[in-house]
Amino acid sequence: MVNDNHVTGGDTDGNRVTRRQWLALGGGAALTGLAGCSGDNPNETDVTMSSKPDETDTTGETDTEQSGGSPVTTTLNMRAPVSWQPSKSNVNPFTDTKNTEYWMDYMWSESPVYPNARGEPIYWLADEINLKGGGCEVHIKLSEDYTWWDGTPVTAKDVHTTQLISDYKNYMGPDQTEDSWEVVDKYTVKNVLPGPANPSLKKSQYYSVVAKHDYFKSWLEKYEDASNESAVKQVTKNLQEHRITLNDLTEKGLGCGLWKPTQLSPTKAVHEKYQDHPRADWTNLETFNWHLISEKQKAIQALKTGKLDMGDKTVTQAQSNDRVSIFNRFGTSSIVKLAMNWNNEHLARRPVRRAIAYLLDHDELVKIIKTTQGLKYKSRSTVNGLSSKQAQKWGGKSFQNKLIGYGRKSQPEKAKKVLQDAGYSKKGGVWVGPNGSKVNDLTYLTPPWNIYETIGNYLSPKLDKFGFKNKLIIPSSSGFWKRWTDTHDFDMVNWFSNTSHPGNAFATNSVAGLGKYNEVATVKQPKGKCKVNRTTPELSQPRSKKLNHPIRPKFPKKVGTMGTGGEQQTLYPVKWNDIITQTQSADEVKKYAKKFMWYMNWQVPHIGFYDETRAYWGNTDKFNFPTGKVDDHPNAKETKSEHFTNAMEFLSKGHISAKTK
Missing domain, CATH: 3.90.76.10 (Dipeptide-binding Protein; Domain 1)
Known part of the structure; x- marks a missing residue:
């Protein structure tokens, strides 16, 4: 359960990505509503x-x-998550290493x-x-x-x-x-x-x-x-x-979701509908088979031969297959990003992080993802911590035009200049810092998720060629979570950020937001009346335990300033995020959102890769799928928001039925 003080980001709860997602997790680890911008009276208390x-x-x-x-x-066939092994799954909701994808919890439970x-x-x-x-x-x-x-x-x-x-x-x-x-x-x-x-x-x-x-x-x-x-x-x-196995889940009655795992084998996991679920009559399907296909080429072959009825992978192949068609496509508020560990002496320096931002070619990356994944993502032109849509909503065009532009295209000359201005020089194809330390042996960690691996395989050699020598590491799911949550043994990591609201994008309790700062901040709650907390928390240490971020750095007041000159202001991330998540005023949300956007743009603690899009394909001759139209499902008016779901399969909640004869 999540609340204002208990939001546990994907970096701390492996089964939530996020069980959060943050979502997001995934991330996965939170995708929440817009503060102060609905038609309701913003001063209404109840x-x-x-x-x-x-x-x-x-x-x-x-x-x-x-x-x-x-x-x-009455049966639908799908490809199971690539790395999932049913026999090794631990569905204990309180363990951090589950060997399942976070959204699977919401299929078996509620x-x-x-x-x-x-x-x-x-x-x-x-x-x-x-x-x-x-x-x-x-x-x-x-x-x-x-x-x-x-x-x-x-x-x-x-x-x-x-x-x-x-x-x-x-x-x-x-x-x-x-x-x-x-x-x-x-x-x-x-x-x-x-x-x-x-x-x-x-x-x-x-x-x-x-x-x-x-x-x-x-x-x-x-x-x-x-x-x-x-x-x-x-x-x-x-x-x-x-450990709670999938058999335990069924035999001990520990699930309450629509689909119960009833047969597990090395090749598939069979699920049967739980007939007493309140949505059981939403679908005429009785069974779905999760086929365990780890190799991409075998999955493509299964798609070609009609063995799969639905999916969200191999979209390119689905688009050219006359057996299936894209039935739902929508933009999300999620950004996959590169988070950098400031325990590394080089990544702790702003010019190095800026050099990476200049070096990235966002247009090139989205083309690669389009080719390999079939998903058309929107390129980003700068760093601000929000998706393009949310940046426009909370920052506006005029404000965004003042931000430092790192470019959609790679700008290696600018990358070189910021490094040289900071005392770096290149020797033997490797950048060397002002104290003689080489930028080599960087550990680039990515979770074993399809698109994240694609990003790592694109960016790692690009950094290497530029002179930032690194090693891409793609461990198993459990191996990733151990390094991500326990040892912090990495210099860079592919992660995610949920930016559906500034309160999430700049959250201070997870790297799925701005950073994990709350664990070293003691927030004094105001006594008496229920009111927005505007107090400044006391810090037990000046930097975060995870990624070693400075929690109260100085940054320029003037938006667009490259250096550290001019009038300065202090970042108060926990205090400002508390205000954003508690205030009833949209104008106040905008005020602090702009401060965070400018800080992210100037400091570059993370670099967002693209604005995410989700797409689903299926056999529309045989099945009825949700398309996003209000009336395309008998219960659509009750659940129209579910047509824009980026965390789980539509099957999980009864939105897919077989056609009738």
Whole structure:
């Protein structure tokens, strides 16, 4: 469960990418709503956000083919995630190493809500979310229709236990956090916050899968019986090592999602529909087969021969195949980016980071991705921490024109100049710093995800040729998470950033945002009234533990300044992000978003590669797929936000049915 103080980024929770995504994770590890820009009264204190949308959007034509008659099939075939091995999967929701893709959790289990690619909430377990008490109390009313696979209802007690265990695991216990959780009644849980939440932002933040109380209550008791910090850590260690297999998930009734794994083999994982799921009648499919195809060429062959009915990989081949067609394509607010570890003496220097920004050829990179993945991404021309759409919304054209432009095309001469101006020289094809240290042996880490690998294979030799000698490392999923979360053994890493709102793009609790700063910042909450926290936190150390970022650096006030001259200002990332995520004023969000955009542009802690696009293909002769039109699904008006989902397959939530005859 996520809240203002407990947003655990993809860099700390391996099963969330993000289980967050951040999402994003992936990232994966949060895709949340826009603060202060809806039609609601921004000063209204009690805001109700329910799963019942308005009835005004009625574009598109109704597809009635699935409304009657016998389905032409009850089975759908897909390719499973490339590196996934069912026999090695650990679906314990509290372990950081799961050997699954983060979105798979949401197929087998459920969360109260989930954010779509536009930051809009998708309501699942939750029927509605009410902000009360000036925005400091969040009441989550659950649907009474969801049950665990053993038939017992999913209740507020499950949500409550999930959150308390997460508090122990991540913060040493609920008493170490600044908010609290209470069970109000069987289907209502209350989250009391230390400060107000922006309604448009908050409603999409409760998206961790819920764990079953009856199974995990013994772990909660172990935590509660732990007598000291060491004992709590030991319980956490044991919990992280506790393995729950897919068979356990089914046999012990630990899932509550639409699809149950029923047969696992070296070649496929068979899932059957959970008939008591509230969305069971949304689809006439009864089974789907996840084929374990690790090699790309075999996947392409399976596509050509009609063995696969749907997918989001091998899009290029799908576009040239008359058996399938693209049924949904949409832009997201996600940016895949290069994050740099400032524990490396060279990457800690701004001119080196700027040289990499100048060296990148965004047009070239998106062409490579188009060729290899079939996805058409939008090139970026500068560094500002936001997608193009969000940068325009919160920064505007005039402001963006003042920013330092690093270019869509590679500018190696500018890259050389910023290095030379900083005292670097090139010797034997390698850049040498002012103290004689060579820029070599850089460790370039990337998760074993298709497009991320493509980026690494493009950028690594480009950096090498320029004189930044590096080694690209693509470990296994578990190997990546260990280096990313535990050892921090890397100099550069391909990661992601969710920029659906400045509060996410510049989050200070995850590298999926600006950086992971909150763990060294002590925020003093204002006493008394529920009001926006504008206090400056105390720091236990001046730099972050992860990536070694300075937390309160100076940077120029004048936007577009290249150097360090002129009037300076201090970055207060935690304070500013608190304001953005709590204020009811869109103008205030813009004010601080511009400060963050300028800091990112000047400092270059991360470099965004492109604005992401998602595309799905499928056999449209045989199946009905969501296209993004409001009326293309019998339940589309209830779930229109789900047509823009970039974190899971549409199959997972009942949006695909077979055509009828």
